[in-house]
Every structure is written in structure tokens, then in C-alpha cells.
Amino acid sequence: KHTAELIAAGEVVERPASVVKELLENSIDAGATQITVAIESGGVKLIEVSDNGSGIEPEDIPTAFIRHATSKIQTGEDLNAIHTLGFRGEALASIASVARVELLTRTETAEFACLYRIEGGEEQPLQPDARGVGTTIRVRDLFYNTPARMKFLKKDSSEGTFVADVVSHLALSHPEIRFKFVREGKTQYVTPGDGKLRSAVYAVLGREFSRDLLDVGDSTLGYRVYGLVTPPRCCRASRSMQYFYINGRYVRNRTMMAALETAFKGVAMQGKFPGGVLLLEMPADLVDVNVHPAKTEVRFARENDVFDIVYHAVKLALTQPGS
Ligand code: ADP
Ligand code: MG
Structure with a gap:
């Protein structure tokens, strides 16, 4: 693994909450009106984000996990530049380098869904599967291959609370999206997605x-x-x-x-x-x-x-x- 790649992954993926933030922003970018987030063991064991957004075309799936060709991660100085660019195109690649990732996605025009798995950067061939239009991403065993980073995590309940904060922050600022948040098997809330801040506040707070x-x-x-x-x-x-x-x-x-x-x-x-x-x-x-x-x-x-x-x-x- 290239050092630069791991450094970059470290910057964007600090803890389960940062993974959840990236995945939710992707779902929002994909035009989702319904998003479900579920975590187990504070998100360390499992993070699952499911949306009804655009989905990803089969031929675009592997590319989504590759760092952009224009990526500037070559020198230490460039890393600073990445800071200000907000890691465009880095999130999925970073996550896939430090966790076991499963992606299930389907676009409107596709006849069936595609299942794609990538573990520590090693990908497996696409498989046909079933689901409605949208994308589900499962991130398991975060930092399983980077024990040094695992050590920086707090206990599961604290990590779970960081995740809960990230979900709340996004649910409150996107009252037009129906957010469901499931923590350790328990549904914490479902926002109505009616576009009203007051309804989102009621559900979340x-x-x-x-x-x-x-x-x-x-x-x-x-x-x-x-x-x-x-x-x-x-x-x-x-x-x-x-x-x-x-x-x-x-x-x-x-x-x-x-x-x-x-x-x-x-x-x-x-x-x-x-x-x-x-x-x-x-x-x-x-x-x-x-x-x-x-x-x-x-x-x-x-x-x-x-x-x-x-x-x-x-x-x-x-x-x-x-x-
Ligand atoms: P970025 O969001 O900066 O483009 P990411 O690594 O977060 O980079 O995602 C890579 C690409 O994967 C996105 O540009 C998008 O095309 C696709 N993608 C990721 N998540 C989703 C999703 N939930 N729905 C549709 N497309 C997605
Ligand atoms: Mg993104």
C-alpha cells in the first residue's frame, strides 16, 4: 500500500462518524429523498447507509473506488492542497482501503442491481443482485487492517454518539429528506421528509x-x-x-x-x-x-x-x- 494513500485515508477516515458523513453526503449528492443509516458497535463493526438516489451504473462502480486521476497525493505539500479541496473523489477509495466494503446499487435504467465487494483495496467481480433504485453501502470492520488507527478509537458507545451527531446535523439541515437512524438495532428516529425544519427538529431532538x-x-x-x-x-x-x-x-x-x-x-x-x-x-x-x-x-x-x-x-x- 502506498504511504500517501494511507495518509490520505487517515485524513478523511478518522472514525466511524467520518465514514458516515462521507456516505451521507454522497447519498444527498445522488438526489436521495430517503436515507437509512444503521450502525453496529458504534459503527466499527458495521455502517450501513441505504438511499433511494440515482444509483451507480455498473461500469462506473469500480471507478467510484479509485482515486481521481487528478488526485494530488504525491508529495507532502500536496497533502495540504487536498485539505482545501475537501478530498473530492477520495472518500470511497479511502474507506475501501481501511475496511471491508460492500456496495449494492441500481439505476433506473438497469434491469437488476449490482453487488460489488472490495476488501482492503482488493475487489471482487460484480454480481447481479436485487434492490430498488438507489444505493446501499456496507462498511464492515473499520481499520481491521490498520490496528494502529484502531487504537485511536474511543469506546463503541462514544463512537456511536459521534455518528449520531453527524446524522442529526445532516437530518436537521435536510428536512426535505426522510432520514431513518438505527443505532445498535434500535430505531432512534425517522424524520418525515416534509421539508419543514420544525418537523425535522421534532423527530431528531x-x-x-x-x-x-x-x-x-x-x-x-x-x-x-x-x-x-x-x-x-x-x-x-x-x-x-x-x-x-x-x-x-x-x-x-x-x-x-x-x-x-x-x-x-x-x-x-x-x-x-x-x-x-x-x-x-x-x-x-x-x-x-x-x-x-x-x-x-x-x-x-x-x-x-x-x-x-x-x-x-x-x-x-x-x-x-x-x-
Ligand atoms: P466524491 O463524492 O467526491 O465524488 P466519493 O469517493 O465520495 O467522491 O464518491 C465517488 C463517486 O461514487 C461519486 O462521485 C459518485 O459518482 C459515486 N457515488 C458514491 N456514493 C453514491 C451514492 N450513494 N449514490 C450514487 N452515486 C454514488
Ligand atoms: Mg463523496
Whole structure:
């Protein structure tokens, strides 16, 4: 195995949650409206993602697992360049180099589905199989061939929680997709896929959290912020119930957090922190989301503008009648 290949795999595939994120993004890219995620042993033993997206043509299947010809993984310096490219075309290849992968897929025009297996980069011939249009990918025994990496994993329940977070983050920002999440044999939730943020929040975060959420919505100067926040009298929120997105991407961000919390200052609150789901759309050239592709941090060109728009939008929601 080429060293560069393993280094690259290490960058994109850090733990089960990173595999799940890549697979879900592929399902979303494929236009899926229904996605099921199931994990066993925190995702270390098994990750299964099944979608009703476009499927993959049989002749394209092996190619999907090959690093793109334009891949820049040749020198150490190039690895930095890959960072900022977001590993385009790297995910399946990386995953297949460190796990046993099975892909079952069918396109609309295909007469039957195709089953493809690849283990530690060794592929087996395609076999005809059955399923509806879409793709199922099973990733078993993550890091079975790289014990050194296996050692960096936390216990299964913690890995499972990282996976759960990734699924929640995507389910909340894609209310138009029906997400089903099964953890260790138990269905955690099914979102309705009706396009409404409120329904997704209800399914993912529960009835208790979802009661009386206030609508947030405001826009100015190329920025738009929308979402839901807990009402002031809510005492069930915590900082772990604050979800922020920038241009569709889940982020952890101090500026948005400070804006949300500052907007609640002076409002009689029962709990210590407000909760909510806030999505910010803004000019792409004013935000750098590539601080680290596997992480969720961002940098703004104009941090004050971001603070102002979020603060103002939440403040507005709090002064609406009924809040
Ligand atoms: P990238 O997403 O950057 O193109 P990946 O390695 O994640 O690279 O995927 C390789 C290719 O495999 C994708 O470009 C796509 O053509 C195909 N693919 C992967 N997952 C799916 C899926 N769930 N449905 C349809 N096509 C998929
Ligand atoms: Mg991908």
C-alpha cells in the first residue's frame, strides 16, 4: 500500500462518524429523498447507509473506488492542497482501503442491481443482485487492517454518539429528506421528509425540546438567517442544543453562539442557555469553511456582520407577539 494513500485515508477516515458523513453526503449528492443509516458497535463493526438516489451504473462502480486521476497525493505539500479541496473523489477509495466494503446499487435504467465487494483495496467481480433504485453501502470492520488507527478509537458507545451527531446535523439541515437512524438495532428516529425544519427538529431532538419554538428569519446585505429557537421560558435547553449552519454546513461557531446568547440577555429566562437551530446563508467569499475539512470550524472576513445579523434575527423573534 502506498504511504500517501494511507495518509490520505487517515485524513478523511478518522472514525466511524467520518465514514458516515462521507456516505451521507454522497447519498444527498445522488438526489436521495430517503436515507437509512444503521450502525453496529458504534459503527466499527458495521455502517450501513441505504438511499433511494440515482444509483451507480455498473461500469462506473469500480471507478467510484479509485482515486481521481487528478488526485494530488504525491508529495507532502500536496497533502495540504487536498485539505482545501475537501478530498473530492477520495472518500470511497479511502474507506475501501481501511475496511471491508460492500456496495449494492441500481439505476433506473438497469434491469437488476449490482453487488460489488472490495476488501482492503482488493475487489471482487460484480454480481447481479436485487434492490430498488438507489444505493446501499456496507462498511464492515473499520481499520481491521490498520490496528494502529484502531487504537485511536474511543469506546463503541462514544463512537456511536459521534455518528449520531453527524446524522442529526445532516437530518436537521435536510428536512426535505426522510432520514431513518438505527443505532445498535434500535430505531432512534425517522424524520418525515416534509421539508419543514420544525418537523425535522421534532423527530431528531424530541417533543420536549420542540415545544413552542420561535421562528427566526431575517436577511440583509447578502446574509440570510433562519431557523428556530427555544422560547425564553424554556428551561430544557443547553449549549449542546445549539445547532449552527453556514451555507448548509454544520459548524461550531463562537460568533453565532455569542449572538444567539446575547440576544437572550435581558430576557427573563428560566434556563441558563437558549437552544435552537440557526442556518446562515452568506456570500461564500466572506467565509472560510476550510480551516480543517474534517472539523467544523470557520473563519469570517467580517465577523461583526455575522454577529449583527444573527443577533438581530433572534432579537426580532423574541419580540414577536406570542413569544
Ligand atoms: P466524491 O463524492 O467526491 O465524488 P466519493 O469517493 O465520495 O467522491 O464518491 C465517488 C463517486 O461514487 C461519486 O462521485 C459518485 O459518482 C459515486 N457515488 C458514491 N456514493 C453514491 C451514492 N450513494 N449514490 C450514487 N452515486 C454514488
Ligand atoms: Mg463523496
